[in-house]
Amino acid sequence: MSEPYSNEPMLDMYIFETTQNIEQLETLILLCEKNSSYDQESVNEIFRIMHTIKGTSSMMLFNNISTLAHSMEDLFYYIREQKPKDIDYSIVSDLVLEGIDFIKAELQKIMADEPVDGDCAHLIDNIKEFLSLIKQQNHSDIDIKKPVSNSKQQYYIAPDKSGNSLQANYFKATIFFEDGCEMENLRAYTIIHTLKELTQEVYFIPEDIMENDQTAEIIRKQGFKVYVKIDLSYDELHQLLMQTIFLKDLELVQLDNGEELNQYFKPVKRSVEEIPIKIPKIQPQESTSVSVNQNMISVNVEKLDKLMDLVGEMVIAEAMVVQNPDLVGLELNNFYKAARHLHKITSEIQDMVMSIRMVPLSTTFHKMYRIVRDMTRKLHKEVNLKLIGEETEVDKNIIEHISDPLMHLIRNAIDHGIENGDEREALGKPRAGKLILEAKNAGGDVLVIVKDDGRGLNKEKILKRAKENHLLTKPESEMSDREIYELILLPGFSTKDSASEFSGRGVGMDVVLKNLETIGGSVTVDSIEGRGTTITLKIPLTLAIIDGMNIKVGDSRYTIPTVAIKESFRPKETDLIKDPDGNEMIMVRGECYSILRLHEHFGVNTDIKDFSEGILIMVEQGNKSLCLFADQLLGQQQVVVKALPNYIRNFKKIEGLAGCTLLGDGSISLILDIAGLISK
Amino acid sequence: MDEVVVQEFIEQEEDTQKGKFLIFTLEKESYGIEIKYVTEIIGIQQITEVPELPEYIRGIINLRGKIIPVMDVRLRFKKPFKEYNDRTCVIVVDIREVAIGLIVDSVSEVLSISENEIVAPPDMSKGGNKYIKGIGKVGSEVKLLLDCDKLLSGEEVENLSEI
Numbered sequence: 015m016s017e018p019y020s021n022e023p024m025l026d027m028y029i030f031e032t033t034q035n036i037e038q039l040e041t042l043i044l045l046c047e048k049n050s051s052y053d054q055e056s057v058n059e060i061f062r063i064m065h066t067i068k069g070t071s072s073m074m075l076f077n078n079i080s081t082l083a084h085s086m087e088d089l090f091y092y093i094r095e096q097k098p099k100d101i102d103y104s105i106v107s108d109l110v111l112e113g114i115d116f117i118k119a120e121l122q123k124i125m126a127d128e129p130v131d132g133d134c135a136h137l138i139d140n141i142k143e144f145l146s147l148i149k150q151q152n153h154s155d156i157d158i159k160k161p162v163s164n165s166k167q168q169y170y171i172a173p174d175k176s177g178n179s180l181q182a183n184y185f186k187a188t189i190f191f192e193d194g195c196e197m198e199n200l201r202a203y204t205i206i207h208t209l210k211e212l213t214q215e216v217y218f219i220p221e222d223i224m225e226n227d228q229t230a231e232i233i234r235k236q237g238f239k240v241y242v243k244i245d246l247s248y249d250e251l252h253q254l255l256m257q258t259i260f261l262k263d264l265e266l267v268q269l270d271n272g273e274e275l276n277q278y279f280k281p282v283k284r285s286v287e288e289i290p291i292k293i294p295k296i297q298p299q300e301s302t303s304v305s306v307n308q309n310m311i312s313v314n315v316e317k318l319d320k321l322m323d324l325v326g327e328m329v330i331a332e333a334m335v336v337q338n339p340d341l342v343g344l345e346l347n348n349f350y351k352a353a354r355h356l357h358k359i360t361s362e363i364q365d366m367v368m369s370i371r372m373v374p375l376s377t378t379f380h381k382m383y384r385i386v387r388d389m390t391r392k393l394h395k396e397v398n399l400k401l402i403g404e405e406t407e408v409d410k411n412i413i414e415h416i417s418d419p420l421m422h423l424i425r426n427a428i429d430h431g432i433e434n435g436d437e438r439e440a441l442g443k444p445r446a447g448k449l450i451l452e453a454k455n456a457g458g459d460v461l462v463i464v465k466d467d468g469r470g471l472n473k474e475k476i477l478k479r480a481k482e483n484h485l486l487t488k489p490e491s492e493m494s495d496r497e498i499y500e501l502i503l504l505p506g507f508s509t510k511d512s513a514s515e516f517s518g519r520g521v522g523m524d525v526v527l528k529n530l531e532t533i534g535g536s537v538t539v540d541s542i543e544g545r546g547t548t549i550t551l552k553i554p555l556t557l558a559i560i561d562g563m564n565i566k567v568g569d570s571r572y573t574i575p576t577v578a579i580k581e582s583f584r585p586k587e588t589d590l591i592k593d594p595d596g597n598e599m600i601m602v603r604g605e606c607y608s609i610l611r612l613h614e615h616f617g618v619n620t621d622i623k624d625f626s627e628g629i630l631i632m633v634e635q636g637n638k639s640l641c642l643f644a645d646q647l648l649g650q651q652q653v654v655v656k657a658l659p660n661y662i663r664n665f666k667k668i669e670g671l672a673g674c675t676l677l678g679d680g681s682i683s684l685i686l687d688i689a690g691l692i693s694k
Numbered sequence: 695m696d697e698v699v700v701q702e703f704i705e706q707e708e709d710t711q712k713g714k715f716l717i718f719t720l721e722k723e724s725y726g727i728e729i730k731y732v733t734e735i736i737g738i739q740q741i742t743e744v745p746e747l748p749e750y751i752r753g754i755i756n757l758r759g760k761i762i763p764v765m766d767v768r769l770r771f772k773k774p775f776k777e778y779n780d781r782t783c784v785i786v787v788d789i790r791e792v793a794i795g796l797i798v799d800s801v802s803e804v805l806s807i808s809e810n811e812i813v814a815p816p817d818m819s820k821g822g823n824k825y826i827k828g829i830g831k832v833g834s835e836v837k838l839l840l841d842c843d844k845l846l847s848g849e850e851v852e853n854l855s856e857i
Contacts (some may be wrong), residue, residue, distance in 0.1 A: 069713065091728070213766075326801075327759050330759070483695060570742065571742075615745075616743075616745040618745075618747055639794065656761055658744070658754070658761070659754060659761055659762055659763045659793070659794075660745060660792055661792050661793075661846065662751070662754070662763050662765050662793055665747065665751075666746065666747075667749070668744065668745060669744045669746070670745075671744070671745075674754065674761055675740070676756055676759065676761075680756055681740055681742065681756065682742035682754055682755070682756050682761060683742075684744065
């Protein structure tokens with residue numbers, strides 16, 4: 015009984031759907047709360063979501079989720095039917111959000127393959143208590159019906175298939191389940207669910223199997239009767255039904271005509287007509303997403319990763335063919351024409367695959383509303399969160415990495431940054447704090463900016479703190495404002511004197527930085543005291559394929575991301591400067607840049623040690639520039655970024671290397687980490 | 695049902711691999727490595743050096759699109775470096791999901807060594823046999839059987855504790 019459905023795809027689908035439903039529900043609740051009213055459409059939508067979660071959860075035997083959803087459904091059923099006037103909607107929101115949190119936690123457990131054992135009894139009690147309270151307040155003398163059959167089928171009806179019922183046959187099936195398999199009504203429902211995918215004309219007795227657990231008893235005694243009009247032959251249908259789990263006995267009869275059934279089919283047809291009315295449309299935005307959904311399929315990310323890898327291999331293979339050493343010196347006009355065509359197609363495929371992996375930041379951004387809500391309530395602050403550019407798209411992998419850092423930043427901003435209402439008024443600021451979360455594209459990067467209008471960072475406090483923790487690496491007087499602010503990114507730094515529930519354990523900001531560094535991003539901090547703080551996260555658009563310039567040093571090949579290169583040139587002897595420490599520098603158009611000899615840095619043997627024989631490549635990252643000295647440029651190529659093998663990464667983090675890639679001839683080139691080289 | 699069959703199959707496969715060792719040579723000694731770790735054996739390839747790594751990790755190679763590190767077992771065992779020639783082989787092993795290539799002088803054969811032919815290495819207080827899990831007797835010869843886990847991790851752990 016513990017695991018009757020070892021059906022993995024079904025579980026995946028359940029998790030996926032429920033997560034989506036929960037997210038939708040959360041957004042909806044927050045929106046309603048913002049408008050401080052629950053309009054009819056929202057209530058309907060919430061009711062529908064709860065109903066779906068309840069149904070699917072009980073089908074998957076996650077009873078605690080389904081009972082919780084059931085109690086919430088009852089609550090909203092009451093609200094929907096009675097339209098009570100005096101309801102404290104903030105309590106409703108609290109109850110539902112608590113429920114959402116519970117379901118989320120349970121989903122996590124399901125995903126981690128742990129027993130789903132959360133106890134939601136107190137939540138249910140709270141909801142029930144509240145429900146009876148509002149019933150009293152509203153003096154409702156109409157007894158509440160259980161939300162039953164009036165909502166029964168309209169959500170599960172497959173797209174209109176009546177057109178193809180030309181050769182339809184009529185069947186009557188009576189199904190008995192094995193003794194003691196329990197939950198007969200749910201098992202029966204799975205049969206109906208399967209049949210619904212094939213035809214819409216299904217009728218069954220007893221009819222309220224999903225809503226009424228009593229029906230299990232009826233099915234146990236009298237069997238589950240299904241009337242169906244379907245264009246399958248007797249054998250096909252028989253085979254289909256025989257697959258039912260815990261099936262004990264199946265009695266399938268083909269009926270000559272539909273007369274016996276027609277009486278039953280009418281209600282189904284009517285409910286088809288009801289759909290447009292019953293399924294509530296919340297907002298224009300929501301309703302478009304509903305209609306778009308029809309054209310969407312959900313794909314496992316692993317498959318996309320695999321596809322990405324394959325496309326990467328293809329790009330390399332293409333380069334292998336086109337840049338094959340055997341071709342050197344040959345006149346091959348037609349070959350190159352074909353090669354160009356191939357290149358066009360491969361790069362289109364590549365773009366397409368990349369675009370598949372791109373997801374808008376909006377889901378991640380919308381999660382922040384919830385955090386802001388919870389925190390402002392607990393801390394009694396007023397904060398308005400504004401989202402800008404939430405439609406900006408980034409790679410799926412990256413989204414996973416920035417969700418936590420963003421949460422940290424938002425928490426920090428509300429906890430440390432924004433003052434409470436009275437303090438703000440005293441300072442002549444509007445009572446409610448403003449928090450802006452913005453995303454925008456900038457070249458090959460995406461900038462995510464968290465900006466508050468709170469008290470800003472206090473330089474003296476930061477310096478004092480840094481001194482106490484021995485975090486200063488150079489004299490105070492030499493540090494720029496920005497350098498001081500960036501001290502807060504160091505591990506073991508927290509200016510808040512005591513740790514609060516939300517932040518301030520001194521582990522926040524360095525985690526933010528670390529998380530971003532793993533995806534090749536960076537963090538900058540700006541602040542004006544008394545006016546607010548701006549934290550900018552710079553993240554690469556994608557991890558997978560970059561434009562790179564291949565260079566040669568001795569026998570080794572390196573790749574520099576093209577976006578980082580400003581120019582490359584051969585220096586004039588007269589522009590070179592050497593300081594007493596032996597550091598080499600070069601004057602370019604009146605500015606002085608330091609030079610890094612790659613062969614020295616990486617310990618590579620090369621004959622070219624004189625600047626006049628090699629080439630200098632000026633690279634830039636952030637606002638800092640550096641000239642790299644290499645033997646020669648080999649040419650530009652799109653390269654697939656691969657991580658260094660785990661073994662080496664576990665060994666140590668090699669400074670100045672971001673990863674590696676395969677070149678056209680199958681050899682490996684190391685990708686330089688420009689930010690790492692410059693910061694050295 | 696399928697799962698049971700697969701399970702049996704795996705067990706069988708493990709069974710056939712049990713007690714089998716791939717024998718390779720370094721200088722005059724013969725070493726054995728459990729066959730279940732070995733993915734494949736390839737000739738020496740172009741190696742891309744990676745800076746800042748210990749000398750015995752020669753760099754990385756491209757194994758049909760997969761990039762794996764290669765370790766020179768000679769250097770790992772503090773033996774003198776020997777130029778690679780056409781006998782030099784790279785044994786690709788997969789140890790707990792970590793793929794790595796081991797550069798050895800040459801590969802000779804696959805031997806079955808039953809458990810009662812294997813004796814524990816003598817207990818030497820001064821290191822020396824920390825990579826050796828056991829000594830297998832085959833006829834009049836002995837084969838040193840490698841402890842793969844230690845080969846990959848042993849020294850790094852020590853290094854850390856020294857610091």
